[in-house]
Amino acid sequence: MKQSMLLLSISFLLFQCSALQTPSPRDIAKLQTVSETKDILFSLASDQMAGRDMRSGGYPMAATYVVNYFKSNAIEPFFETGYKDAFTLNDVTSYNVVAKIGTYDPERPTILIGAHLDHIGISTKTKDSIYNGANDNASGSTAVLQIAKVLSKYKWEQNIVIALFAAEEKGLLGAKHLADRFQNEKVSLQLMFNFEMIGKTLTTGANRVYMTGYKMSDLPAVMNRFTPNFVTFLPEAEGYNLFKRSDNYAFYQTFGVPCHTLSSFDFKNYDYYHKAEDEAESLDVENMNQIIRTSTYSIGQVLRSKAVIIVNE
Numbered sequence: 001m002k003q004s005m006l007l008l009s010i011s012f013l014l015f016q017c018s019a020l021q022t023p024s025p026r027d028i029a030k031l032q033t034v035s036e037t038k039d040i041l042f043s044l045a046s047d048q049m050a051g052r053d054m055r056s057g058g059y060p061m062a063a064t065y066v067v068n069y070f071k072s073n074a075i076e077p078f079f080e081t082g083y084k085d086a087f088t089l090n091d092v093t094s095y096n097v098v099a100k101i102g103t104y105d106p107e108r109p110t111i112l113i114g115a116h117l118d119h120i121g122i123s124t125k126t127k128d129s130i131y132n133g134a135n136d137n138a139s140g141s142t143a144v145l146q147i148a149k150v151l152s153k154y155k156w157e158q159n160i161v162i163a164l165f166a167a168e169e170k171g172l173l174g175a176k177h178l179a180d181r182f183q184n185e186k187v188s189l190q191l192m193f194n195f196e197m198i199g200k201t202l203t204t205g206a207n208r209v210y211m212t213g214y215k216m217s218d219l220p221a222v223m224n225r226f227t228p229n230f231v232t233f234l235p236e237a238e239g240y241n242l243f244k245r246s247d248n249y250a251f252y253q254t255f256g257v258p259c260h261t262l263s264s265f266d267f268k269n270y271d272y273y274h275k276a277e278d279e280a281e282s283l284d285v286e287n288m289n290q291i292i293r294t295s296t297y298s299i300g301q302v303l304r305s306k307a308v309i310i311v312n313e
């Protein structure tokens with residue numbers, strides 16, 4: 001009896017220890033292999049996915065792929081009704097795919113990690129008619145899936161919500177819909193990480209991203225505390241106001257908290273933005289995998305440290 005009590009308390013202690021762990025670079029590398037990065041990227045950007053548009057019928061296939069990935073990693077739906085957050089656009093119903101890590105507690109702060117899954121479908125104007133959208137944004141979607149997989153193996157003191165957005169290419173509509181829903185359901189959003197076009201190596205160096213809205217909060221500085229020089233400033237991102245041109249923006253508008261996009265598309269390193277040639281073969285998968293691993297480590301550290309991220313007024 002005594003011995004079994006001892007064993008019980010030892011296993012409880014071990015459980016407690018693992019519960020407080022934060023993913024190390026080694027743990028992350030084991031779970032986020034280059035071959036898995038490649039596999040997800042090439043699947044989402046395959047011709048079969050028909051440019052991941054509602055009209056082409058490709059978007060639901062991509063969404064099914066995402067749901068299967070969540071299920072096989074025991075990542076549960078965010079909504080009681082399931083993973084889909086549906087809305088109607090020009091009489092066509094579309095939906096974001098939304099999942100959660102661990103249990104959701106409305107009293108706790110919520111961290112959102114997202115990327116848009118949709119692309120622009122099929123064009124009748126060009127010879128290669130399928131717009132595969134490998135960099136835009138099968139790459140960011142791949143990042144979000146692999147990050148979710150790692151984070152799901154650990155216990156967190158924050159709610160972590162994972163979202164793959166629909167209709168970004170139609171004017172950031174999926175994100176707007178989810179931001180409204182979060183507001184109605186009183187989700188206490190604290191921070192959002194959005195991933196866009198991370199498939200090419202930044203001209204300024206490997207294993208780096210830039211952040212949109214760089215000067216708007218101290219998130220870049222906080223992340224760089226854990227992963228030095230990883231988050232950089234891109235003058236063009238400020239010039240073109242990319243902060244307002246992706247899914248982070250709706251959440252920033254609605255909640256006024258730090259919501260940023262991480263990207264490595266710097267206008268010099270890729271000629272195929274919104275072109276049929278934006279295909280998986282054109283991307284730097286090794287570097288993309290490095291970015292995903294570094295992002296995962298950085299996010300894990302930011303969450304565990306409970307760093308307070310300040311919005312600069």
Ligand SMILES: [Zn+2]
Pocket residue numbers: 116136137168196197
């Ligand atoms: Zn995009």
